[in-house]
Amino acid sequence: MSTTRSAVPDGATPPVAVAVLALPGVVPFDLSIPCDAFGWTARADGSPAYRVEVCAVDPATPVDAGAFALCAPHGLDALRRAATVVVPGVRDPLAPVPVPALDALRDAAAGGARVASVCSGAFVLAQAGLLDGRRATTHWKGVAELARRFPRVTVDPDVLYVDEGAILTSAGAAAGMDLCLHLVRRDHGPAVAAATARAAVMAPERAGGQSQFVDHEPPPDPGASLAPLLAWIERHLADDLAVEDLAARAHVSPRTLTRRFREQTGTTPLQWLLRARVRRAQQLLEATDEPIAGVARRTGFGSGASFRQRFARVVGVSPQRYREAFRARGDDARGVAA
Incomplete structure (x- = not known):
């Protein structure tokens, strides 16, 4: 499908800035979700509702994305001037996050930005201290480790996403799309969110409290007695x-x-x-x-x-x-x- 954006009509409200942080080891699919979900969203008059900016710690250095490397056109200042910041998942959620990125996330949150994560991006927000004292979720494979490493975070393992107002977290990649649609719905109402969902060829809404659909593995061997x-x-x-x-x-x-x-x-x-x-x-x-x-x-x-x-x-x-x-x-x- 075409992703050509409509021009902003004269007198229309400018699109809202959304910054997507590409850290080393970023998961490409997680990165693409907010880029396309917000990039496809148009207001009733056809004007783009959001302006998406992908940023990195050092725009001059390609970011390792596994099968390829990507060049982010923006630096960390994009986080500080954005209304919404999204942190996609990373392949190794336990890897240390560059200090400048953590500082920029804290600055963005302190400046009033809405900060969200997709999948293992919750570990990044936790390292920045943004989840302390809050409910949060992540991919079902990582919920136990998130709870263990960050005891000040109340980890909810059985939901698609958690909305704590200014801080939001989502489960696996598909739940990241649910979270983005939830944000569009908060910003522009159900009709605009439904149109965005149709562009993505997905259901208009899955409630955040819905359980993560996972293929439950048989329980690990609990010992000879059980x-x-x-x-x-x-x-x-x-x-x-x-x-x-x-x-x-x-x-x-x-x-x-x-x-x-x-x-x-x-x-x-x-x-x-x-x-x-x-x-x-x-x-x-x-x-x-x-x-x-x-x-x-x-x-x-x-x-x-x-x-x-x-x-x-x-x-x-x-x-x-x-x-x-x-x-x-x-x-x-x-x-x-x-």
Whole structure:
């Protein structure tokens, strides 16, 4: 598609400056999201709503972007004069961020700029101290490390993005687009945001509180004592299971079982069972045409109403909405989980 921008009509409000920071090791896809999302956005009169400027610590030095290097046309002053600053993800989120970049981010925030991150860019904001005392999120693979390294940050692992007003963070790359559309919606209303979404060929809105759609891997081996029990539970998700049943299966008391679950999985037996059932339900919704009531029975939820309520609580959307979102993937895998 063409990305040609309309000229600003006489008397129209000038576009708002958005600075996108390209750090060494920047993830190209993350970088492109705010560039295109804000670059495509037009007001009702057709004029561009934003002016996007990509900046780097040293514009004279190409920035390593993995498969290629890029030249940013602007320096860090672009951060200080922008109304919105976006920090894309970097390949190594634990790498030290150049001090001048951290200073420029702090200056931008202190000067009233709205600062946002895409994916692992949250680690950059955390290094700058901008997330201290705030809620934040990042890609599901990095949430534990973000919480460990920055204990003053309240990390929310189960959302697409977090809006803290002046500071915003998003999960994986696609969630970065959701965040950008959210900002457009805040600035210009739902009609302009919907037009931008159509230009990007994506849904107009996914709520920030919606759970990150991830392919849940089987839990890591928690040790010899629980591994056989977890495997057994996975094979008996349709059964009516209570903590007492699981404890008897493991030949321990319910109290000991609960303690071991806390130590080895970080949650309780019933919460682990609930999430295992939801994972199985996701597979069935993606890969089969099983009615919702049938999925509920096959995953041990009993009634369809109970299943819908618990599924929505964990995933953030209803089973039907989830199936619709993943219909294409389910069609490719039809019958796998039947």
